[in-house]
Amino acid sequence: MKYFFLALISFAILIVGVFGLRGDKFSQAPIEVFPDMDHQDKVKAQTANSFFADGMGSRRPVIGTVPKYADSGIMPLEFGVGRSGYYFDGKLDGSFGNGMPVELSLSDESDSIGFLARGEDMFNVHCAICHGKSGDGKGVVAAYFAKADPIITVPSLLTALPATHPDGLIYDVISNGKGGMGAYKHNIPVRDRWAIVAYLRALQTSNN
Numbered sequence: 001m002k003y004f005f006l007a008l009i010s011f012a013i014l015i016v017g018v019f020g021l022r023g024d025k026f027s028q029a030p031i032e033v034f035p036d037m038d039h040q041d042k043v044k045a046q047t048a049n050s051f052f053a054d055g056m057g058s059r060r061p062v063i064g065t066v067p068k069y070a071d072s073g074i075m076p077l078e079f080g081v082g083r084s085g086y087y088f089d090g091k092l093d094g095s096f097g098n099g100m101p102v103e104l105s106l107s108d109e110s111d112s113i114g115f116l117a118r119g120e121d122m123f124n125v126h127c128a129i130c131h132g133k134s135g136d137g138k139g140v141v142a143a144y145f146a147k148a149d150p151i152i153t154v155p156s157l158l159t160a161l162p163a164t165h166p167d168g169l170i171y172d173v174i175s176n177g178k179g180g181m182g183a184y185k186h187n188i189p190v191r192d193r194w195a196i197v198a199y200l201r202a203l204q205t206s207n208n
């Protein structure tokens, strides 16, 4: 008999537990059998947090990352959208100019060496797939185009010399694309585009 009552009480609790009090409002927090991730260790914005050495919950962007809409000139990486002037559009008095913009502040040899090395890295990342590592127009994608889409031919960049292709023009092609080549103004920051131009000149010089 004892067991019958125990079973009955358990059964009643089970029924009430499953079906009872559904939809009712409580002023107190419910009993949590399964917490369902209601409580987590997390950092809340604009609050103090002892986890970090400076005690702040809000963090600065990680160095080297590009926050969306960062193109205000305030952030260190500049994509130059909507800005004008030689540094941003490669044009001097309306036509493409030659020479590296002063904004790059390349004052001594070590600046220039670092700048060229950056240009090499960026060229190999963004351009070599089509134009080839040496700039001869024989990258892997060029070979693919030749088979899949013979309308597009990837030119050698070794003949795009300053007399016919001023620095500003090459900068503009990188920024806005040309024919079968896409625009890179949203992917490569302004400074890196100029670094690519400089590296391209180095490739041309070593080729001649």
Ligand code: HEC
Pocket: 123, 126, 127, 128, 129, 130, 131, 141, 152, 153, 154, 155, 157, 160, 170, 173, 174, 178, 179, 180, 181, 182, 184, 196
């Ligand atoms: C998807 C393949 C592809 C990539 C990647 C690419 N290009 Fe091009 N590029 C082309 C094609 C195709 C053309 C020819 C466009 C035309 O004239 O119709 C071209 C043209 C050019 C020209 C103009 C050459 C001329 O004689 O007018 C320059 C300069 C150039 N690219 C530089 C670059 C640089 C620098 C990069 C890297 C930021 C790059 N390209 C990335 C395919 C590519």
